[in-house]
Amino acid sequence: MNAERNVSATSAAREILRRLHDVMATKAGAQAKLNRVVDIVAGALSSEVCSVYLLRDGVLELFATRGLAQSAVHVTRLAVGEGLVGTIAKTREALNLAEAKAHPDFAYKPETGEESFHSFAGVPIIRQETAIGVLAVQHVDPREYADIEIEALQTTAMVLAELIASAGLVDDQTVQQARERESRPARMTGLKLVEGVGRGQAVFHQPRVIVEHTVADDIEAERARVYAAFQMMREQIDNMMGQADFAAPGDHDEILETYKMFAYDEGWSRRINEAIDTGLTAEAAIERVQMKTRTRMRATKDPFFQERLHDLDDLSNRLLRIVSGQMDTAAKRGLQQDMILIARNLGPAELLEYDKRFLRGVVLEEGSLTAHVTIIARAMGIPVLGRVKDLRTTIFEGDPLLLDAQRGALFVRPSEPVVHQFEEQVALKARRQAEYAKLRDLPAETVDGARITLMMNAGLSSDLEALDITNADGIGLFRTEFQFLVSATLPRRERQTRLYKSVLDAAGDRPVTFRTVDIGGDKAVPYMMGDTVEENPALGWRALRLALEREGLMKVQARALIDAAAGRTLRLMFPMVSEPWEFDEARALVEAQLSRMVARGHPVPKKIEFGCMLEVPALAESLDLLLPRLDFLSVGTNDLTQFLFAADRANPKLADRYDWLSVSLLRFLKRVSDQARAARRPVTVCGEMGGRPLDALALLGIGIERLSITPAGIGPMKAMIRSLALAPLQHEMEGWLRRGINIRTALTEYASSRGIAAG
Incomplete structure (x- = not known):
């Protein structure tokens, strides 16, 4: 039945276009043409009703209809956003409803006589990216229109936009007035894709x-x-x-x-x-x-x-x-002023066309953390805000914009107080960065002489220049999965080897810890995962579990890492280890590849150090068995915390239950730290917790002396460390954890009273 309807609808679409061509060619007036259009569409789609609404004086006016009361023409009016027609104009999205009255935005207009009609479908009529009208059809029987029928309506709406513009029914002034009604200051929110702030004029990537x-x-x-x-x-x-x-x-x-x-x-x-x-x-x-x-x-x-x-x-x-x-595009116009680029979405090649000297930020209507353009923008150091709704209806070319991707906010046509506050924020950040830069060549050493190891996390080739800029002690976590996530197919061994070698070359004598591929869960790779759907992906087939089952994947990566580290020390870390036997299997797999390459005469590393990530709480109960087999241990606080508290870190409703300064978590981490110290195995915290000065202060207080954080966090962290006397803090922490007091409050007061830069 659906197939027959699609064939019929396809024929109808061709017939509509042919007959619209004839209508456009006649010398009849605009009203007569619209009357003919609604007859053609209603007949071709076998709909009892077809209506055209046009934007006039800021409201949508019924301009032509077949099936509704003719007395309602030029009488029935709907505000933009009112009723189904107004909703289509506001959202500029099609509606396809089997039962129109069931929709929450349905608004009954008695003068139209539409009470007997159930189904409804409508599409916007777009001109200069503004909805200037709506084309709608209705039917007595409840049914959804086929996709091909909606396409036919969209095609008709395209033709109508041309007819309406040429007839002057909706002129450019009307479009401009519609825009001006939305020209007051606005604050828009979205998803932080690449952190940072920027200020500039709104420039649409492509008009x-x-x-x-x-x-x-x-x-x-x-x-x-x-x-x-x-x-x-x-x-x-x-x-x-x-x-x-x-x-x-x-x-x-x-x-x-x-x-x-x-x-x-x-x-x-x-x-x-x-x-x-x-x-x-x-x-x-x-x-x-x-x-x-x-x-x-x-x-x-x-x-x-x-x-x-x-x-x-x-x-x-x-x-x-x-x-x-x-x-x-805007890139081709040779813009010479600071700009915030606006787009529905942006392809990676198009972003590369822009002059980085003037590009202060990117705002996208769509976009995601794993999008290609996000990865490219991060490499270019350009802040990006995504998932911002109604960009085209709120922002106009040349509008002044303030982008604060840190807070997920975009200020459109900002008021003077907002501009002043933003300028103060930027100036303060610049002053702080200048102060942090002065610390570059100074050691991360406390007032009482304790040396803290400060390393950086990385995952892209472009991250490597931050090693010298920050003077980090090394790379404590290199996320090898990025190369897998941006590839349409499994990366070949040669490509993996080139990446790993470039990382080691950039680091020089500084240590680099490679985490073996951590995909699955929220880092799905279709060419590996297929159509797998997991109810709880964070707890499912991911990381080392996936790699041990698909051992061919891990064998190829092991050979690439061994090859890249020839003549040097290779530090390997396995993610999401739950039990000692998993670590043993992973290590045995790598050592088998090492033996294979030695037997074939390939150059190999002078030494391989093996470690694992403690992210699964169960592993802490068998550390006494595992630590003798390890060279080092790393703690991934992001996953560890959500597993400990059974609280999804992405769920805002659980934000207050995901506290890194809770007594429970700190006691857990202290036991791990004490046990590793007794076994003489170094422990590094690699998660976000270590990159927040106050939270990191707690880590130092429980005995953690190695942190691997984002490059941007190294300056603030070094400033905090150099303002701190460690021994008194550790003494206080012992008492706080024993008594079970509010650690966040106690630490804040402690840092403030002693001038510790933990703000």
């Missing part, structure tokens, strides 16, 4: 291409235009790949290779050609396929697939600009 002509006169000519545009786009992508400027090869190469794969995707070009076959121009066909892609993006739950579709969306925009001759 939306206005598709002026939607109905094709010559289908073969349109097909030829698309073919030529594909050729030009592919040449551009090839050139960009040769111009990417990064510190070292590795992660970024694979991102751009995936991007190139989509540029050469034959399925994509075939879908555009099929849209042209229905009678659309090249521009309209690209936009129609892009709309369908965005619908799929919103529907899919697979984050990996979403990011690949984001790349395809980016390429669609590029192709549309080429075929329309509107090829300039």
